[in-house]
Amino acid sequence: MAETSVENSITPDHKGNVVSRFVWTYVFATDHKVIGLQFLFSSLIWFFVGGFLALAVRWQLAWPWSDMPIFGHMLFAESGGQMSPGFYNMLFTMHATIMIFFVIIPILAGAFGNYLIPLMVGAEDMAFPRLNMLSYWFMWPAFACIILSFFMPEYGASAGWTSYPPLSVFQGDAQSLWLLAMVFVGVSSMMGSINYLTTIIQMRAPGMTMFRMPMTVWGMFITAIMQAFALPVLTAALLMQLSDRLLMTGFFLPENIAVNNGVATSGGGQVLLWQHLFWFYSHPAVYIMILPAMGMVSDIISCFSRKPLFGYRPMVYSITAIAGLGFIVWGHHMFISGMNHTLAMSFMVSTMLIALPSGIKVFNWIGTLWGGKLQLTTPMLFCVGFVAMFVIGGLSGIVMSAPPVDIVIHDTYYIVAHLHYVLFASSVLGVLGAIYFWFPKMFGRMMNERLGKIHFFLTFVFLNGTFFPMHFLSRMPRRVADPYIYEGLKDLLPLNQFMTICAIGMGLTQLIFVANFFGSMFFGAKAGRNPWNANTLEWTTVSPPPHGNFDVQPVVRRGPYEYSHPETDSDFFPQTKTS
Amino acid sequence: MNSKANPSNETDATNGGLDGGSHGHIELKYQPAVPVPKGKLAVWLFLSTEIMFFTALIGTYIVLRFGAPEGSWPTPGDVRVLEWLGAVNTFVLICSSVTIVFGMEAAKQNKAGKAKSWLFGTFVLGCVFLGIKAYEYNSKFEHGIHPGTPRSLLYDRADLNYLSAVKSNLDAEILSLEKEKTALVSESVVPHDHDVLDTLVLIRAGLVQWTQRTVGEAENPMMRELALESLAHQINPRTSNPRVEAYLASENADVKNQIAELMGQQETVEQDVREMQERIDVLSEQLKAEQDDARKPDIESELSAATEASKTAATKATELVDLLTPLENRVSAYEQFNGLHEGLNEHFHLKLPMVIPSGNTWANTYFLMTGFHALHVLGGLVAFMVLLMLRLDRSRAGLMENVGLYWHFVDIVWIFLFPLLYLF
């Protein structure tokens, strides 16, 4: 089937209007760009599903037990439109699951990784196109499981995205589907990461040494390594939990635990073992969810500052250090879990250390801005927003890496604030910036700047309105359907209502993005090969690039960030240009 | 926007690739960082992910095994693990590693036929490995060693839950055998070989009900534990357990003494019954013979007193029999079952619940690790089957090497699993 999709597949107006041709080009695609777009579109769809779930969570926190507008009467006719506490648990569980496993990881590694890696290193395609196709296809069983789980008696898994046993073993069948979905996502990511690594190691264009690779590729490279090493551990743990649920084994269950139907499991297991194995993956996953964004942000900031990236090599080293340290800090999620307290201290020290490379990155981005000739385009605004928001997320990370402080804020809204500053305010802003930046390359047309800037402004304001006040709620436990049941939390209601209003605003703002995205796809101004005057290899080919990517053999002569180089007249210096 | 900077012109990009079969774009040159083919690099990367997968499994094993209460982990004999069979399997895998290496060498020298026969040898050895594995699994399933509670017959300690499980298991078995027997009789087929039913009935009377009684009456918790442990020991002795054996022997002696004592009592009572009977006979003769009405009431009252006494004695006799039956059952069960070296389960091919401390955790981890290893072996066999359909000349040596790398990895995993599961 690889041979069948030889078309210049990416051009939207390709000639054969036969259905089968469409199927071969867009469904059984082995071209990395088509697969990247497949990941992009499915992630964006899930992004809106996950967003709806988040809004429902916010609704309950602001107006607890009130009738949910529109959906309440569809779903809870018998209870008069109120959601049940179990449904609330499902909402945040599925919100987190979808946002992490179906949105951020696939959009960063799947969509941008697929689209950009071969283009940026000068390869015609991924090393193994068919494996690449499979890695997208393995997302579909996961999608199917998750969609199906919504129709199970509990409307989906509701044990939290961390799925801590024994609770997760007590849950209904939706939990088994959830575990299966995660196994499929894991297999998909593992196939993808092996593909990326091989491509980056073996298929760089002549002259493209490792230290001439753009930061985007570096980010993807390190991410792929982390996925390759961390995911198998999660897969093993997921399979063990699945067998605890279905085969009544007891890897994570102590003696004398009766699961739902009253049958005792054999016991002998260890509850904390799941948390160790889970966080061994899920802490690196935090970096998997931000390193590619950091790479893309570095490229975009350098491009629109018209200035070389400040400290390229330290940036690379700090990414590597983050990855290395990222594997030995997982215990900071478990400070108060009953883990050995001395072990907690060693995790605390490594956690403190990991703040260092993150800090270096921030300083280097600021160094890049300093003395530049900044063009405040939409992608640039999103990326500067990324840096500013990452500072907040990183600093609250330092606060909670101190175990005594973590005693207070663990599992409270402070954590929710922190993780949304890192995952939403940083990663998603970076992703949106990257979409605005590479949209011309993907579809051959520019996105609307005015709408883009309005989108940025509203998103930026509303996200801070939603997530910043959460820092003040370090006494409000998270995952609680009705916090106002506690006398001490009753006075937090107005603040929660304010956050919910901001969250609704943020949700509505994304409609501007949707309009801009689809409008520009068809009516945007035509983009040439290099609309941003950028240096990296993907801008040397046509937009969108044809199958095979390059019309001339790219030969790399310099690093990716030679903006405003004194030796040339123009303020940019493409990597392939002969001086 | 800015075309002057573009290093190339915009001509042939859009019409590239329209000429059917070929990709239609230029052949790009690369600068690989590692002097190996892409496929081999990918296999190595895949193997590093596999290392982490098995690390997680082995880590789980280590946590559960070394975190289990001191001294409770089952020995190979407890769970029917044959060390030598594991060693044979290790040998089989080592052999298969060698054969595939030779196959690859042959392919490199372009000897396709030779390569194929080496590969076929590897395939056969892999099948032998899986066959031995299947045999091992089967021998465990036969003994009720399953991962997971509903089918597993393993209990972590001899307690009341265990006793109740044995009781219900035994009752169900007896009931089904009895049903079978009735069905056979009603079909006027002579039931053959129902020794099993007799054995089960004796186990119920002489072991389970006895233990139940002992546990119910014992005041000393130590005695309760000993009674339960001795039941578990008789069903499935793990190692020689002098404490339980001494308990059983002394209990047996004690029971025999009680029987002797009761027998003595029984004789006296029987004597009484006989005497009473004689007296009644004499009295009723007297009553018949007596002509004097005035004396009749006296004899009648004497007779009724004698009848009463006889009745009491008879009751006492039956009571004694009631007391004696369990004791005698106990003694005959002891005589019949105590010498059994392998325990009831093994000797009579029964499936009664067994006490193997940490047995369930053992089964969970054992089947987890060997199961995933066996799945990997199976994957290798599938790859071999695909390879066997191809001509294995020099051009396929790289492919052979990749499959070989995977197979060696499977071998290495087994190299670690063998001591961990069989010898530790």
Add this chain to the structure above:
Amino acid sequence: MNRFWSVLFLLVPVLGIASILMAMYGVAPLESAWLPKSLSQAGDTIDQLFNGIHLLAAFILAGTVFTIGWALWRFSDRGDSDAKALYITHNTKLEITWTVIPALILVFLAFFQMKSWAENKMERPTVTVNGVSSFKPPMVMVKAKRFGWEFYYAGDDGVVETEDDIFVENLLVLPAGEEIVLQMESRDVIHSFYVPELRLKQDIVPGMTQFVWFNAREEKEVEIMCTELCGWGHYMMKADLNFVSRAQFDAWIAEQKSAYSPEFKKAVEPTASLRGSSSLYSAERLIAAQADLGFEK
């Protein structure tokens, strides 16, 4: 327009730090946010760390984001000059400085708060009797279950998990001004014991016994929250914690003892007497086994 964006970014640290300070020092309208007043010495230490790290973070936030905003203000391309951007690729001295200084701060932080961690989680109070020092025995055993809290006060023997324990549900009354040790166990899934006023939180893991200790200095009524998801009723898993004077506490305990008749005990915890089994499930299973074997007692 460029000015507009730089002002937007300059507003981030201004508003952020202002609102944090308002929350920290209880200025309206954020007077009720942040943490409640600490009730214990250990809580004060944690508060100092918490606020201290926040002030440090605010300082760094101001420094970095102000620089970003200023860079946008100062270096934006307004199309009024042909000059190119500065060609700076790196500055080793600067980079070493901004690596070493944060590193020193972080290492200092790491070692600085180890003591507080040890005090809170590792150094369980001891008592010395006749020159032999041993761990202070727990005053109450906390049993978390879906969805409520059970508290077993040590009876006259001063030891928990014995027959004379006094059982109270969803209400914990403790004397203020004393070092108190609680023993924590779970009956089913993981729960977490959180008292914001004491800055105390501990996950309660089934099958595990853990201890927490604290010393509240005031008489106050506070709440115990569950902070680990434990099922649909997680949100209503709440208990009251009343700190009272020693005299009031003794009176309360005496009252509980008299109210705590054997019949009541049997009614509320039918399983507690069964050979000390403390998990709901094992007790149920034992009852079933006993009924099966004919040992109803």
Add this chain to the structure above:
Amino acid sequence: MNETDAINRDATGNSNTKVFLFVFLMLCALTGISFWVANSYLMENRVVGWSAMMLVSVAKALLVILFFMHLWWERAWKYVLTIPALFMGVLLVLLLVPDVGYRYLTYSKDRRENAPKPVVSDTIDVNPANYEIR
């Protein structure tokens, strides 16, 4: 790239056969050794026996990796892959160890009552005369 060249460009096929046979014999011998260790006096101190068996296993794995998987003949890139994998695998297991040691100490009473109990214990008095029989 010529795929066959990538493998042991220095060694001829003939000498390889001898190496492979030697490795095979070594592997068999080492399997025998670990089998012997398991049944020997070394297991009297279990930690010694376990470490000995693990060392033997590491030796066997090294033999397979170096010769059968050709790493002996590969260039330096081999370290890039093998060292991180080794590092992370060992680390994961090592960091689980404190919780292993911690585990049995923190058993709750309930769990201890239902936990597996070793059947044979030398410390218990085996003389039944010391127990009252009804």
